[in-house]
Amino acid sequence: MSAPSDPTRCPLCGQSNQCTLADLSRAGQDCWCFTAQIDPAALERIPPQDLDRACLCPRCAQARPADAPN
Incomplete structure (x- = not known):
């Protein structure tokens, strides 16, 4: 069994x-990801035990243009 995810x-x-949403001092504010375009490939890389437990950071979630090199 793996350790619980850190939601921050x-x-x-x-x-x-x-x-x-994970930062209790900023409760009531919408998260940056509510309006961001998330790269589907980044979502696929999230380990199963971390799904729906912690958000990606803006850099990892950044969608890459379809013509961008790997």
């Missing part, structure tokens, strides 16, 4: 995810 950390890179 990105499950892909471990950096702050800047999630206003």
